[in-house]
Amino acid sequence: MAESGLIIVDKPGEWTSHDVVAKMRRLAGTRRVGHAGTLDPMATGVLVVGVEKATRLLGHLTLTEKVYEATIRLGVRTNTDDAEGEVIATASAAQVTAAEVHKGVAALTGEIMQVPPQVSAIKVNGERAYKKARAGEEVELAARPVTVRRFDVLDIRAAGDVVDVDAVVTCSSGTYIRSLARDLGAALGVGGHLTKLRRTRVGPYDLSLARSIEQLAEECVILPIGQAVAAAFPRRDVTAEEARVIGHGGRLPAAGLGDGPIGVFGPEGELLALVAEQGRVARPLAVFAG
Numbered sequence: 001m002a003e004s005g006l007i008i009v010d011k012p013g014e015w016t017s018h019d020v021v022a023k024m025r026r027l028a029g030t031r032r033v034g035h036a037g038t039l040d041p042m043a044t045g046v047l048v049v050g051v052e053k054a055t056r057l058l059g060h061l062t063l064t065e066k067v068y069e070a071t072i073r074l075g076v077r078t079n080t081d082d083a084e085g086e087v088i089a090t091a092s093a094a095q096v097t098a099a100e101v102h103k104g105v106a107a108l109t110g111e112i113m114q115v116p117p118q119v120s121a122i123k124v125n126g127e128r129a130y131k132k133a134r135a136g137e138e139v140e141l142a143a144r145p146v147t148v149r150r151f152d153v154l155d156i157r158a159a160g161d162v163v164d165v166d167a168v169v170t171c172s173s174g175t176y177i178r179s180l181a182r183d184l185g186a187a188l189g190v191g192g193h194l195t196k197l198r199r200t201r202v203g204p205y206d207l208s209l210a211r212s213i214e215q216l217a218e219e220c221v222i223l224p225i226g227q228a229v230a231a232a233f234p235r236r237d238v239t240a241e242e243a244r245v246i247g248h249g250g251r252l253p254a255a256g257l258g259d260g261p262i263g264v265f266g267p268e269g270e271l272l273a274l275v276a277e278q279g280r281v282a283r284p285l286a287v288f289a290g
Helices: 017-028 052-061 098-107 129-134 176-187 213-218 224-234 241-247
Strands: 007-013 032-035 044-049 064-073 075-077 085-091 110-114 144-159 162-172 190-202 236-237 264-266 271-276 279-286
Touching: 007 017, 007 052, 007 213, 007 224, 017 032, 017 044, 017 213, 032 052, 044 052, 052 271, 064 176, 075 110, 085 264, 098 162, 098 176, 110 176, 144 271, 162 176, 176 190, 224 264, 224 271, 241 271, 241 279
Parallel strands: 044 190, 075 190, 236 264
Antiparallel strands: 007 044, 032 044, 064 162, 064 190, 075 085, 110 144, 144 162, 264 271, 271 279
């Protein structure tokens, strides 16, 4: 059986997240592989892949903070809000000033309501929005609360009628960088779309841990599940008796470590479970012992 743990992949452009999972299944020698947080084919960078028991971590890891490097082109709108789509409108951005860009970025920073892109995996009446959009349907997507913790402009480059804005975005799960590009362009009255996207961090896992497909083909490096949990969540070490209880799916007294997932480790340092504290008890979210 393959080792349980995470593979931190530096996803190449043009690959879908599903393509990466299929490749990792072959390299890890198991079908039990999944990923946390889809990256669009155009995007590159950190894709967290879970192997064996670590697939049960992925739903919790998708909720963590993410960091992206992005390039936004002002003056051109597309139907997907990125460079993969068809151009649907153009307007000269030559008169847009740096001060206006910074003002627009500031308005998109903090806790905001964001409408996902028309071409996205959001479900509308049980069907993916992108399927409806590609069938020519106008999709009504509701705005959702997201948090953009940082939206830092690194460079602004004018070239004729378009302006390219390089930025770094730190954001909550569920934030679409394509939507930020679209909304910045709309606020400036010239339209905008995303031309480049690289994810540099998912929770504690950043590019320093990531390996290319070629590197992984030479050596499939798996971050052991215990290390992966200790890096991502608060740690709780328990006694042998507490380990027995949690190993059978029982509850422990809360230890005051917060309401998010907590990694529980036994006397020998082995990962036992993920728990969540509710009031005075810590209940199992996933048990790995045995």
